[in-house]
Amino acid sequence: MTVTTLSGWGRAGSSAAQVVAVPPGSPPRLVDHPRGTLARGMARSYGDAARNAGGVVLDMTGRARLHSFDDTLGHLRVDAGATLDEVLRAVVPHGWFLPVTPGTSMITVGGAIAADVHGKNHVAAGSFRGHVRGFSLLLADGSTRWVTPDDREVFAATLGGMGLTGIVLDAEIALRRITTTWLRATTRTTDDLDATLSALDTSRAEYRIATLDLMRTDRRLGRAIVETAEHADESPDAERPLAYDPAPHLTVPAGMPGGLLNRVSARAVTRLWFARAPRRPRQDLVDMAGFFYPLDAIADWNRLYGPRGFVQYQFAVPVGQEETVRRVAERFATARCPTFVVVLKRLGPGGGMLSFPIDGWTMAVDIPAGVAELSSLLDGCDELVCRAGGRVYLAKDGRLRAERVPVMYSELDRWQQTRDRLDPHGRWRSDLGRRLGLCRS
Amino acid sequence: MNDALGMPATVVLLGGTSDIGLAIVGRLVAAGASTVVLAGRDRAGLDAAAGRLGSAAKIVVMPYDARSDTAHASVVEGITEQVGDLDLVICAVGMLGEKDPITQDPRRATEVMHATYVGPASTLLAVAQRMRRQGHGRIVVLSSVAGERVRASNFVYGSAKAGLDGFAQGLGDALAGTGVDVLVVRPGFVRTRMTAHLEDGPFATTPEHVASATVRALERGDDLIWVPGVVRWVMAVLRHLPRALFRRVSA
Ligand SMILES: Cc1cc2nc3c(=O)[nH]c(=O)nc-3n(C[C@H](O)[C@H](O)[C@H](O)COP(=O)(O)OP(=O)(O)OC[C@H]3O[C@@H](n4cnc5c(N)ncnc54)[C@H](O)[C@@H]3O)c2cc1C
Ligand SMILES: NC(=O)c1ccc[n+]([C@@H]2O[C@H](COP(=O)([O-])OP(=O)(O)OC[C@H]3O[C@@H](n4cnc5c(N)ncnc54)[C@H](OP(=O)(O)O)[C@@H]3O)[C@@H](O)[C@H]2O)c1
Numbered sequence: 293m294t295v296t297t298l299s300g301w302g303r304a305g306s307s308a309a310q311v312v313a314v315p316p317g318s319p320p321r322l323v324d325h326p327r328g329t330l331a332r333g334m335a336r337s338y339g340d341a342a343r344n345a346g347g348v349v350l351d352m353t354g355r356a357r358l359h360s361f362d363d364t365l366g367h368l369r370v371d372a373g374a375t376l377d378e379v380l381r382a383v384v385p386h387g388w389f390l391p392v393t394p395g396t397s398m399i400t401v402g403g404a405i406a407a408d409v410h411g412k413n414h415v416a417a418g419s420f421r422g423h424v425r426g427f428s429l430l431l432a433d434g435s436t437r438w439v440t441p442d443d444r445e446v447f448a449a450t451l452g453g454m455g456l457t458g459i460v461l462d463a464e465i466a467l468r469r470i471t472t473t474w475l476r477a478t479t480r481t482t483d484d485l486d487a488t489l490s491a492l493d494t495s496r497a498e499y500r501i502a503t504l505d506l507m508r509t510d511r512r513l514g515r516a517i518v519e520t521a522e523h524a525d526e527s528p529d530a531e532r533p534l535a536y537d538p539a540p541h542l543t544v545p546a547g548m549p550g551g552l553l554n555r556v557s558a559r560a561v562t563r564l565w566f567a568r569a570p571r572r573p574r575q576d577l578v579d580m581a582g583f584f585y586p587l588d589a590i591a592d593w594n595r596l597y598g599p600r601g602f603v604q605y606q607f608a609v610p611v612g613q614e615e616t617v618r619r620v621a622e623r624f625a626t627a628r629c630p631t632f633v634v635v636l637k638r639l640g641p642g643g644g645m646l647s648f649p650i651d652g653w654t655m656a657v658d659i660p661a662g663v664a665e666l667s668s669l670l671d672g673c674d675e676l677v678c679r680a681g682g683r684v685y686l687a688k689d690g691r692l693r694a695e696r697v698p699v700m701y702s703e704l705d706r707w708q709q710t711r712d713r714l715d716p717h718g719r720w721r722s723d724l725g726r727r728l729g730l731c732r733s
Numbered sequence: 734m735n736d737a738l739g740m741p742a743t744v745v746l747l748g749g750t751s752d753i754g755l756a757i758v759g760r761l762v763a764a765g766a767s768t769v770v771l772a773g774r775d776r777a778g779l780d781a782a783a784g785r786l787g788s789a790a791k792i793v794v795m796p797y798d799a800r801s802d803t804a805h806a807s808v809v810e811g812i813t814e815q816v817g818d819l820d821l822v823i824c825a826v827g828m829l830g831e832k833d834p835i836t837q838d839p840r841r842a843t844e845v846m847h848a849t850y851v852g853p854a855s856t857l858l859a860v861a862q863r864m865r866r867q868g869h870g871r872i873v874v875l876s877s878v879a880g881e882r883v884r885a886s887n888f889v890y891g892s893a894k895a896g897l898d899g900f901a902q903g904l905g906d907a908l909a910g911t912g913v914d915v916l917v918v919r920p921g922f923v924r925t926r927m928t929a930h931l932e933d934g935p936f937a938t939t940p941e942h943v944a945s946a947t948v949r950a951l952e953r954g955d956d957l958i959w960v961p962g963v964v965r966w967v968m969a970v971l972r973h974l975p976r977a978l979f980r981r982v983s984a
Pocket of ligand 2: 747748749750751752753754773774775778797798799800824825826827828847848852875876877878919920921922923924925926927928
């Protein structure tokens with residue numbers, strides 16, 4: 293047991309905790325600690341969700357066995373510490389894929405459940421919750437409970453519950469069929485935000501995503517590279533249509549100086565991307581890893597932001613609130629804020645108590661943490677998002693104010709009651725929970 | 734918790750009536766701090782300061798005397814009992830003392846030393862220990878350029894600040910890897926209650942300016958700043974002046 297400082301993927305802010313590696317096999321023995329206990333996966337949440345200052349943090353990544361796989365039904369029983377990458381390497385060659393995947397495969401199954409992650413196909417497939425057949429949950433009293441969707445309150449509180457209802461030990465997931473590891477993708481550029489929104493809305497493709505340009509204040513603000521895609525039945529590699537072996541190619545050296553990613557480089561990168569993008573819709577066969585996990589090709593790309601790190605601002609607003617998307621975009625643009633990866637997606641109807649997706653739009657923006665006046669810029673965005681009936685994604689957050697949470701998440705009360713019932717003495721705690729009043733401090 | 738942009742939810746001001754300290758707290762409340770503790774010995778002054786901070790945050794007033802040799806650890810304990818985790822503690826306690834200490838009663842000098850070095854240092858040690866246990870926290874120490882090279886006109890205060898400055902830097906290093914960090918702020922001449930009876934020194938500045946520089950440093954994660962920035966370079970020169978020359982320019 294060692295005390296280690298931990299941060300999230302954004303590396304902005306840290307706290308120290310006793311980190312305990314959880315081995316495979318029988319459930320970890322819980323110790324009573326005055327500052328509580330928390331599970332941590334691959335720490336791909338951006339802010340403080342996977343930290344527990346002064347308390348115990350259980351590193352789940354050593355608990356990563358694949359238990360069983362039903363090749364006819366596509367049902368996989370797997371330890372919560374296994375990464376999606378490990379899952380995919382095992383199941384893709386048999387013609388199965390995750391029905392929902394976030395933009396990186398370097399997260400754990402436990403992290404996918406805790407954040408109830410969504411992908412570029414949320415309209416078609418919903419969030420992770422819809423594909424979880426059950427999971428075993430280690431409860432605060434040390435007992436274990438098998439939770440299925442029929443166990444409605446506990447299921448709904450844990451999917452999206454950010455690790456504060458218990459520790460997921462393993463889970464059974466329903467996979468989907470694929471015949472190749474390729475997608476038929478269409479790439480186009482749009483000229484302004486309206487065109488971007490309508491391209492995402494009118495497409496019938498399963499996967500849809502837009503990369504926006506917020507580095508301008510003219511009418512082309514919000515122009516985008518829009519990608520839409522479907523799984524393909526053909527493969528350029530006819531011998532091995534289900535080959536899946538992505539390898540990280542590049543690493544970023546430790547100790548990168550700050551300030552490399554600034555307004556000037558943000559503009560240059562944005563220009564370069566748009567210059568390379570096709571003006572007219574272009575069809576390609578693209579490989580799965582390249583399409584779903586483009587950033588996984590560079591291990592530790594978060595270090596590019598230097599020692600001060602960065603934050604991601606991801607919000608969602610309901611259909612009909614497109615004007616809010618525009619106003620947030622304008623705020624970033626007029627604040628002359630350096631924004632690198634700006635992504636816009638269409639979401640379908642949501643569910644769950646603290647799950648993020650709602651029928652509408654979601655935008656995610658990466659910003660270096662040292663930018664002047666960033667706090668007030670983002671507070672202003674929160675205000676707009678709240679007024680539009682939207683919310684900020686807790687898995688990405690490190691700076692939201694506590695009083696916004698009940699406004700953004702209308703089922704917070706119900707979630708808190710369920711959590712209190714599951715954990716009356718407040719064993720499960722996180723820095724996110726402390727900051728937002730989701731748990732005891 | 735301090736958020737990803739370095740802003741605290743709970744702020745404690747040791748020296749709860751300090752002009753500079755209150756200017757910093759004002760900014761932090763505007764940036765979202767929701768609980769403020771003003772700790773000091775002048776109850777009426779603390780209540781007045783609490784009133785001026787407005788209603789955006791919950792404000793708690795606590796008795797604290799840096800001189801008292803009762804355990805400062807119990808003061809810190811009392812504060813955590815009231816407000817829970819300490820996200821940010823600002824130490825603005827200090828006492829300039831009269832000009833030309835060479836002519837003073839040594840007991841007056843001892844008072845300055847206690848209020849400027851011994852008391853703050855012992856309190857900060859208790860704060861640091863608490864923060865270490867909670868696994869996170871930030872400390873801001875108002876040092877002074879007066880400690881960088883001690884001058885004849887205020888050598889008791891200056892030497893006490895030199896001690897506190899060294900203490901704060903060493904504390905910051907000792908806390909590496911614990912989730913706790915220390916920011917040392919070295920203002921030049923600031924127009925406050927402490928200096929109201931003096932004529933402006935060179936590069937005189939305001940509490941508001943010190944506050945904005947401090948909050949910016951917290952956002953950036955700096956561990957040492959001078960305010961205004963130019964005094965850093967002035968002190969870099971002064972520090973290396975030969976003794977005879979220094980005596981003349983600093984008189
Ligand atoms: C490049 C990148 C792209 C991303 N794209 C998307 C996206 O498209 N859609 C999306 O939804 N998210 C996305 N994310 C966010 C990411 O999917 C979530 O933050 C996810 O929760 C991270 O999982 P993790 O294993 O790293 O968990 P951690 O970051 O380690 O932990 C996150 C939360 O899960 C809890 N947790 C972890 N393991 C367990 C367990 N076994 N039992 C109970 N609780 C547990 C932790 O306590 C914590 O609250 C992206 C992140 C990155 C870095
Ligand atoms: N003003 C400058 O030019 C300047 C320059 C560099 C550094 N500084 C430093 O900045 C800090 C804040 O100073 P300021 O300018 O804001 O002056 P200030 O308003 O006089 O603040 C000094 C504070 O110290 C408190 N204090 C003094 N002795 C104390 C004791 N024994 N116990 C508890 N509290 C005690 C005072 O409380 P009471 O109200 O009870 O007296 C007051 O709150 C000080 O550390 C000072 O040395 C000031």
